[in-house]
Amino acid sequence: MMETALAAVHSNIDQPGIDQVVPLQPVELGFAEFEQHGLVVLPHFLPVELIQSLKKEVQHQAKLQPAAIGRANTLQLAQDIRRDKTCWLTGESIAQQLYMQQLNAILTQLNRSFFLGLTGYECHFSHYQPGDFYRTHLDAFSDQASRRVTSVCYLNDVEQGGELVVYDEQQQPVLILPPRAGTLILFESSRFPHEVKPTAQHRYSIAGWFRQDPPVF
Numbered sequence: 001m002m003e004t005a006l007a008a009v010h011s012n013i014d015q016p017g018i019d020q021v022v023p024l025q026p027v028e029l030g031f032a033e034f035e036q037h038g039l040v041v042l043p044h045f046l047p048v049e050l051i052q053s054l055k056k057e058v059q060h061q062a063k064l065q066p067a068a069i070g071r072a073n074t075l076q077l078a079q080d081i082r083r084d085k086t087c088w089l090t091g092e093s094i095a096q097q098l099y100m101q102q103l104n105a106i107l108t109q110l111n112r113s114f115f116l117g118l119t120g121y122e123c124h125f126s127h128y129q130p131g132d133f134y135r136t137h138l139d140a141f142s143d144q145a146s147r148r149v150t151s152v153c154y155l156n157d158v159e160q161g162g163e164l165v166v167y168d169e170q171q172q173p174v175l176i177l178p179p180r181a182g183t184l185i186l187f188e189s190s191r192f193p194h195e196v197k198p199t200a201q202h203r204y205s206i207a208g209w210f211r212q213d214p215p216v217f
């Protein structure tokens with residue numbers, strides 16, 4: 001069980017959005033499942049109001065850019081590999097702060113339970129338009145993995161296409177997950193190849209990574 005008090009949100013009718021933060025019930029994170037399989041799916045991870053606020057933000061986000069692949073100086077657009085548009089969360093809204101607060105609480109729990117030595121969390125909004133996809137890939141390579149655990153939280157229901165398909169080390173599918181608003185998935189970044197099937201509908205999510213970076217001296 002989470003020890004940290006999580007947050008619920010109340011929207012104000014005159015001024016839609018999030019204006020108040022109150023303690024929420026702790027969330028059962030299914031760590032036994034994560035320990036056993038290296039992967040866990042948590043339906044209804046976030047309150048509906050917070051999902052709605054985050055979805056509105058990504059829908060009106062002017063800073064979304066076509067996603068690139070590769071590292072720093074080799075960044076290249078890779079339209080044949082991925083087609084989503086992304087924008088990093090900065091904590092510029094209360095909704096973003098609440099989201100990152102919840103994920104940082106998970107970071108603490110992962111460190112306590114598995115001694116992962118995670119040092120930080122980063123995440124971006126993703127928008128897949130109809131026809132968009134992300135071909136099979138790994139989020140990290142085990143020899144230089146600073147991304148240790150991947151998180152994806154879905155901000156809307158996608159009824160046609162857009163499934164996340166997760167494969168094992170033998171390239172066999174172990175999970176086919178149609179996006180549902182409020183569901184969070186966590187998995188070990190260097191262990192599971194995965195892909196986003198072409199979506200027939202707009203698909204909104206927050207993809208993020210728990211990192212383990214060496215200290216800077």
Ligand SMILES: O=C(O)CCC(=O)C(=O)O
Pocket residue numbers: 126134139152163164194195196205207
């Ligand atoms: O949105 C998803 O279901 C997965 C996204 C993904 O694999 C990524 O952004 O690296």
Ligand SMILES: [Fe+2]
Pocket residue numbers: 137138139150194
């Ligand atoms: Fe990925």
